[in-house]
Amino acid sequence: MRLVIARCSVNYAGRLSAHLPLALRLLIIKADSSVLVHADGGSYKPLNWMSPPCRLDEQPGRWVVTGKSGETLTIELEEILADSSFDLGIDPGLIKDGVESHLQELLAAQMHVLGEGWRLVRREYPTPIGPVDLMCRDAAGACVAIEIKRRGEIDGVEQLTRYLELLNRDPLLAPVQGIFAAQEIKPQARILAQDRGIRCLVLDYDSMRGADDGALRLF
Amino acid sequence: MRLVIARCSVNYAGRLSAHLPLALRLLIIKADSSVLVHADGGSYKPLNWMSPPCRLDEQPGRWVVTGKSGETLTIELEEILADSSFDLGIDPGLIKDGVESHLQELLAAQMHVLGEGWRLVRREYPTPIGPVDLMCRDAAGACVAIEIKRRGEIDGVEQLTRYLELLNRDPLLAPVQGIFAAQEIKPQARILAQDRGIRCLVLDYDSMRGADDGALRLF
DNA sequence: TTGTTGATTTCGCAA
DNA sequence: TTGCGAAGTCAACAA
Structure with a gap:
């Protein structure tokens, strides 16, 4: 898992089109290349994201994530404040009761x-x-x-x-x-x-x- | 926004009960005290979470997050590998097309x-x-x-x-x-x-x- | 693989 | 505040 704090703008093109203006955000890249773009509020839902399976093409100042059915998430990186990676391993998963x-x-x-x-x-x-x-x-x-x-x-x-x-x-x-x-x-x-x-x-x-x-x- | 990489176990008690066994995970604490527990896979949905409005009680080795209607998320911290905070500011929000x-x-x-x-x-x-x-x-x-x-x-x-x-x-x-x-x-x-x-x-x-x-x- | 249903659904709008 | 409908819904399970 890679965590990046960056000033960025984001575009999504898939079932719909969506755009995020330039701002400071948290970018999460998971082990399966899926990407989450989080703001410092809202609920658990990211502002924008790409679900696995997908492929991440990392260019200088720009990430392009392409999904299974051709949808793309494009992140323009203006400024990177932090960038760190961790190996978390596989999670044992959630146990639920009461559904x-x-x-x-x-x-x-x-x-x-x-x-x-x-x-x-x-x-x-x-x-x-x-x-x-x-x-x-x-x-x-x-x-x-x-x-x-x-x-x-x-x-x-x-x-x-x-x-x-x-x-x-x-x-x-x-x-x-x-x-x-x-x-x-x-x-x-x-x-x-x-x-x-x-x-x-x-x-x-x-x-x-x-x-x-x-x-x-x-x- | 605070990012913590920690070996932890998690319990949620609310509409349902849910439990996460001890493992290495990403914990996100947003500016509104909401908490997300992410593994290094899955989709954008966290393994467990607490939505705002909520209150975070940080004890040594244990976080207790209490929601508006009394539901609780308890995180037992076994080992902390990273802990960093950032001030992201307010996000300008998402613009959609195609709904x-x-x-x-x-x-x-x-x-x-x-x-x-x-x-x-x-x-x-x-x-x-x-x-x-x-x-x-x-x-x-x-x-x-x-x-x-x-x-x-x-x-x-x-x-x-x-x-x-x-x-x-x-x-x-x-x-x-x-x-x-x-x-x-x-x-x-x-x-x-x-x-x-x-x-x-x-x-x-x-x-x-x-x-x-x-x-x-x-x- | 495809389809259907449940969800701590979340989110937005309107009455 | 409550209620209703949409969502890039996600995720689990059966056919």
Whole structure:
């Protein structure tokens, strides 16, 4: 990894065109030749960048980075204040816990909280327009499709609605009910769901991990 | 901006939990106290980070960054190989060209590619649920609503469907047809559009800029 | 390889 | 402040 502090101007030509006027910035060149141009603010997103795979052509006062599909990042170097390199090695990588797939696993393993005699048909139940997170049957044997989100917004309700519309065309499955489950359900999403006869379920991740059934509330 | 090369382990506790085992990494502390943890690969996204606004508590061998809503990033510093600071000043910012609004302008100026005698009624045609990108009339005088996306996915078809449903309630406008136009249309979006009687149009930005009508293909 | 979905998405604009 | 839509989204995973 090479770190350069330089007064530079930058041009990008790819899906769009973008230009950065002359200013002092941090330039990062990673081991795979990818380049990041950072300012001293904003968030983690660079002002401009080139993703790997790419090739860096270093000329005096000018770097030209060319991407896989021909896009180019051109950096004009006016003045270099610092330039240092380090060998960091390969990173062991990030370990995450608490994302949507975990919610799906937990709810799949706790079908009983939905009601007596409910059972899981399968996770990621395939349909032509994408997989239903959980397909199950209630005590009476009727189909129920469950869409799980970390944050329940209108898009998720629309997604579940599409699944239900399609599934209900199949006489072997119909009628299929829907449940919209999320750690947090936005008011607009809740209203839309209820308007469409879809039940809402608020999930509590920590409590589910502890298998505390009281944490699940059906609306 | 402060740049630190250090052997460190990192823990994040917020919406999710994440952990980085001990390894050599680049730590960036920006002027607003936001922190980025980068490895020597991957893309522009850091392995871990804290977005502003946040507060950095620097203890010996440990940094604790606390975010606005209480999330924390804890960095345990095992060994520091480099540590330098720079004053970059405020960046003048990025100038972009080639985004969705430009596609809208270009298509609005090239109505004839849709067919003989087509004309534009107006761009950003207002409805109670949001503006229709382009409203036009075909040679027979029938209304056509056009939704433009850079990448055409299912959400865009849903959006256009909502507009059409609403517009078709107005006897002065009905029947209103729909066209879904994008630089790239995903298969599922195309299927959904066709199922709903919405035509798909693939746009080529470069050719449109050159006003090459042959670049537009109606499906 | 291609396609689809989730994300600590981030970012910008408008109501 | 909140909500909605776009992004050079990125990244993980399945077909």
